[in-house]
Amino acid sequence: MAKDWTGNGNSxxxxxGASNHTDKERQSEDYYATDPIAIxxxxxxxxxxxxxxxxxxGAGHLSRRLTENGHIVFSSDIVDRGCGKVWTDxxxxxxxxxxxxxxxxxxxxxxxxxxTEFIExxxxxxxxxxxxxxxxxxxxxxxxxxxxxxxxxxxxHEVYQFRERLLCAKNxxxxxxxxxxxxxxxxxxxxxRKTPARHTIIKWI
Numbered sequence: 640m641a642k643d644w645t646g647n648g649n650s651x652x653x654x655x656g657a658s659n660h661t662d663k664e665r666q667s668e669d670y671y672a673t674d675p676i677a678i679x680x681x682x683x684x685x686x687x688x689x690x691x692x693x694x695x696x697g698a699g700h701l702s703r704r705l706t707e708n709g710h711i712v713f714s715s716d717i718v719d720r721g722c723g724k725v726w727t728d729x730x731x732x733x734x735x736x737x738x739x740x741x742x743x744x745x746x747x748x749x750x751x752x753x754x755t756e757f758i759e760x761x762x763x764x765x766x767x768x769x770x771x772x773x774x775x776x777x778x779x780x781x782x783x784x785x786x787x788x789x790x791x792x793x794x795x796h797e798v799y800q801f802r803e804r805l806l807c808a809k810n811x812x813x814x815x816x817x818x819x820x821x822x823x824x825x826x827x828x829x830x831x832r833k834t835p836a837r838h839t840i841i842k843w844i
Contacts, residue, residue, distance in 0.1 A: 670697055670718070670720070671748065671751075672697050672698055672700050673697075673700055673701055673748045673774060673805070674700070674805055675700050675701060675703065675704035676805070677701065677748075677774060677801075677805055677826075677828070678701055678704040678705055678708065679704070680799070680801065680844040681772075681799055681828050681844065682708060683844060684799060684842055684844055685772075685797070685799065685828070685830065687705070687708075687710065687744065687746065687772070688710075688742045688743050688744040688769070688770070689709075689710055689711055689742060689743075690710070690711050690713075690737065690738060690741060690742065690743035690744070691705050691710050691711070691712045691713070691743070691744055691745075691746050692712075692713045692715070692735065692738065692743070692744070692745045692746070693705065693712055693713070693714045693715070693746055693747050694715055694716075694729040694732075694745055694747050694749075694757070694761075695716055695717075695729065695747045695748065695749050695750060695757070696714035696715060696716045696720075696722045696723050696747070697716060697718075697720050697722065697748075698720045698721055698722050699714060699720075699721065699722030699723070701746070701747070701748065702714040702722055702723070703722075705746075713735060713737075715727050715729065715732075717729070729757060729760065730753070730756055730757070730760050733764070734764040734765070738764075738765070738766070739766065740766055741766070742769070743765070743766070743769055744765070744769055744770045744771065744772055745761040745764070745765060745770075745771050745772065746771075746772040746773075747772075747773060747774070748773070748774040749773055749774075749775075751776075754773065754775060754779065755784070755785055755788055755789065757773065758771060758773055758789060758829075758831055759788065759789070761773075761831070762794060762831055762832075762833045763833075765833065767833055767834060768832055768833070768834050769832070770796075770830050770831065770832055771830070771831040771832070772828060772829070772830050772831075773828070773829045773831070774805075774826055774827075774828055774829075775826065775827065775829050776824055776825065776826060776827075777800060777825040777826065777827050778825075779829065780798070789831070792835060793835030793836050793837075794831045794832060794833060794835065794836070795829060795830070795831055795836070795839050796830050796831065796832050796836040796839060796840065797828075797829075797830040797839065797840045797841070797842070798827050798828070798829055798830070798839065798840070798841040798842075799827055799828040799830070799841075799842050799843075799844045800825075800827040800841060800842070800843050800844065801825070801826055801827060801843075801844055802843050802844065804824065804825065804826075805826045828844075
């Protein structure tokens with residue numbers, strides 16, 4: 640059986656059961672690959688846990704950089720783009736047994752349409768206090784629905800705003816994006832925990 644983990648090859652992990660694709664299946668037109676510099680910038684100000692589930696890994700741009708930085712990474716996605724060996728609908732999956740009662744996180748650039756659902760599910764899955772780390776448009780700070788479902792509970796602990804525009808390239812075509820002038824979208828890392836924060840901290844990276 641091919642291993643489903645990238646990172647520490649000496650460890651053996653239980654695989655997640657594959658689920659049927661649903662009406663929430665993410666198609667290629669909703670795939671935006673993230674420049675791995677996003678991990679480098681976050682790592683300068685935030686201690687990413689050793690054990691990481693990249694649950695919308697795409698072609699593995701973030702997973703590979705995390706692995707290069709010494710993390711043990713479980714990579715999964717509902718669409719096979721050449722990274723990871725378990726093709727699952729994250730919104731239907733339980734937490735891998737290896738993540739229980741340990742220092743871990745869920746980290747991803749989620750599909751835009753289902754970002755709120757991804758965050759809610761991640762918080763339901765993770766051990767208490769462990770971070771759900773999501774790359775979102777800065778404008779995700781607004782919205783009545785997100786306020787009611789996420790922010791009013793105090794689950795948003797930190798926001799790490801990029802000082803410069805981060806490249807998130809449609810279908811992973813970074814060269815075409817650069818040739819077209821780069822990104823017009825502002826992104827930030829949002830760190831959620833299921834334990835309420837007294838204040839939300841914002842830092843620039």
